[in-house]
Amino acid sequence: MTRKQIVILSVIIAVFAIVYFLQRKRINKWVLTRVWDIQTERNIKSLHPKIRNMAKEFVNRAEKEGMKVRIHSGYRSFAEQEKLRQKYLAGEGGKALAAGHSFHNYGMAADFVEVSPQYGFNKTYPKSRWYKLGEIAEKVGFKWGGRWTGKNRDYPHIEKTFGKDYKQLLALKEEGKTIKDVYPRV
Numbered sequence: 001m002t003r004k005q006i007v008i009l010s011v012i013i014a015v016f017a018i019v020y021f022l023q024r025k026r027i028n029k030w031v032l033t034r035v036w037d038i039q040t041e042r043n044i045k046s047l048h049p050k051i052r053n054m055a056k057e058f059v060n061r062a063e064k065e066g067m068k069v070r071i072h073s074g075y076r077s078f079a080e081q082e083k084l085r086q087k088y089l090a091g092e093g094g095k096a097l098a099a100g101h102s103f104h105n106y107g108m109a110a111d112f113v114e115v116s117p118q119y120g121f122n123k124t125y126p127k128s129r130w131y132k133l134g135e136i137a138e139k140v141g142f143k144w145g146g147r148w149t150g151k152n153r154d155y156p157h158i159e160k161t162f163g164k165d166y167k168q169l170l171a172l173k174e175e176g177k178t179i180k181d182v183y184p185r186v
């Protein structure tokens, strides 16, 4: 190596060190809180800011237990909810509440499924695995739809509503008490 190359290399290393030092909080946060799956990352970002870390913790704890979980649905706009509702009423889709009635419409609910090593939507998927995942979700602070009974039972669904019902959340939205015009301030 020539003296010139050594100088250039030192400068490059120094620049990296300075950038890391200045951005270390952001870099550490990004590295430490990532989940295994890009689609899950994206759907978690759509959730209410107060529950994003909980959702990450759920996915990462499940992974530690050997179950790769995908969050396949998070926030849904009122318009998207209305479309699902119409499909459901026409007998074409799964059960969907009216727009504004679902906690998904406030970013406070998510739907998950195990995708590896087993796929949760297979007919042969053991119920015990839903329960294992539901319990992990509950441990990090979610309510799990697998506890509901009868037709309401909803294994993939988790929610965190801070004690609010949809009417209270709707009112907060209508009063403009929101974060980024989307999430109610709770």
Ligand SMILES: [Zn+2]
Residues within 6 Å of the ligand: 104, 109, 110, 111, 156, 157, 158
């Ligand atoms: Zn749901």
